[in-house]
Amino acid sequence: MTQESKIPLWKQDGAKPFIQIKNITKKFGEFTAVDNVSLDIFENELFCLLGGSGSGKSTLLRMLAGFETPTSGQIIIDGVDMANIDPWDRPINMMFQSYALFPHMSVFKNIAFGLKRDKVAKKEITQRVNEMLKMMQIEEFADRKPAQLSGGQRQRVALARALIKRPKLLLLDEPLGALDKKLREETQFELVNIQDKLGVTFVVVTHDQEEAMTLATRIGVMGNGVITQVDEPRDVYEYPRSRFVAEFVGSINIFEGRVFEDQADFVKIDSKEAGSKLFVNHSINCAPNQKVAVAIRPEKIRVSRKKPDTEYNCLYGKIIDIAYMGNLSIFRVKLESGKIVRVTLPNLVRENQNPLTWDDMIYLSWDNDSSVVLIS
């Protein structure tokens, strides 16, 4: 591997995208499910479309698979326009949310189904299916029917069936949605390993931001038929570009305020809600005195009983709720303005001699580079 290839494709200038979604719109009657979406996905990516129900993410996925026809726009995969290509002729396979395993066929036959349609020689089918069974560690279930499998086993069969044709692109609709929490975490990493090993481009649809964070090379956050932000997981979390993204991915505290000083490398905001002047060390494009929102993640807030020595980003309030989660504790702090701030603190020691408790008055503060200003 050369040094150059370690830079992800989406950061290279002039890199050729593998999937080009150009101004795709899908309307169901009066309802616009997907609204003028454009998106480039690169080879070997594990791209996550993250959104709530009704955000249009599944419709977009189904258009890639060919089950829905776009009302307008163009989908190009590996240089080929998909407009007149039927689902059964596309170099794409899909893993369905319900897995959609054929209940009347054994696991082996389910996996072999795609190869048989391609009229692959019988010997090769047997060999390839056996390899796949081995890779997915489901060899002993080859003769079972889907009804005789557990949820996790079914998920593996579905993945095996979708991968057997070595598609250029694999679409996964909520791939881990039907699994319990523990199994989901294990499978997440496994899925990433498989993707890495086979070098197939994955497009995953999910509503679970944690799932998107662990899986994705990049996340596209969708809401109301529009992709609002496309970025690497860390950037989506740390630098949300809109209120929608900030609130959808993880939890966040948002304070309304007005800009009173706007410089090239910082902004100062006066927030009645926060009861403090707020300082953010990045510039924004805004009019003087514009109304903006400052967002700060709960884990980036410091807590102290003494007033910290700072003019900015210093809030004062009363603890009204504590939730002990084991690895961390969540505090809900009520400010004088009535605004409730969520703070999480790691539980660094087992027994705290002077623990924070209900009705304690505390100061909240954070660094200048911890918060972001949201205009939209």
Next chain:
Amino acid sequence: MSKTTGTLWLGQFDTIRTKFDLLRKVRWGRLSVISIPSLWLAIFFFIPFLVVFKISLAEPAIAVPPYTDLFIWDADNAIAEIKLKFGNYLYLWEDSFYLDAYLSSVKIAAISTFFTLLIGFPMAYYIAGKKSSTRTILLTLVILPFWTSFLLRVYAWMGFLKKNGIVNEFLQAIGLIDQPIQMLQTDFAVYIGIVYTYLPFMILPLYTTLEKLDGSLIEAAKDLGATPVKAFFLVTLPMCMPGIFSGCLLVFIPAVGEFVIPALLGASDTLMIGRVLWDEFFQNRDWPMASAVATVMLVILVVPIMFLRTGKNEEKQ
């Protein structure tokens, strides 16, 4: 020795206790639910069948009812006599007329069932694909003919199919034929009658399975490279087998025993077991013979179906 008997006694005590526990474990709720249909079957199916079977072993007689008793009690000599005549069954086997009638009934029923399936499947498929408000209307239309008497509907077909009936008139009017075609009193008319009458019995079970069919299965098949036609034959059709099976049974069984349709629409030589039964009962007044025919018909129909059913259940497990 005493030790052994002691153990034995304890063992017996254990079994008694287990029996007592078993008695307490009987699920009365479950039993009462099952007992109603069981009682129904016993009273209206099994006992009448035994009566028919009993009559089939008697001899015809000029009496009321027109057959001899199986059980004769000679009070003077204190002799109880049971007389079973298996001659009817022997005769059924020897006279090819009955065998022909059976085979012909099965043939007519099988062909009709096939055509019912052929017509019913697309209809059920179409209905299941519609949105739910449209489905209700279409299903009502399917069931609507039942609101008219069955006999009336068969008579209506006579009006359609007769020499100067609507079909012939129409074909002549458009110049397709010069002479009216003989349609009534043919096997063709019998097929039409049976297919028409039993179509709803095919459509309803098919509709139920098709409606439950998970659409993503078809999409998965297409996604894996199956054309819509392939997807239909490899996924939709196999998934519909339970519906096809029950639909075919619901049509085939009554069609084998059908009497009215062949009598009204069929030719005089259209041989069906239902007609033979009718003739034995009401023309010849040979009740034992008629009962033997009925018994054999039941055995021929029910036994293979029972085997099919258990076979299917085992496969499922």
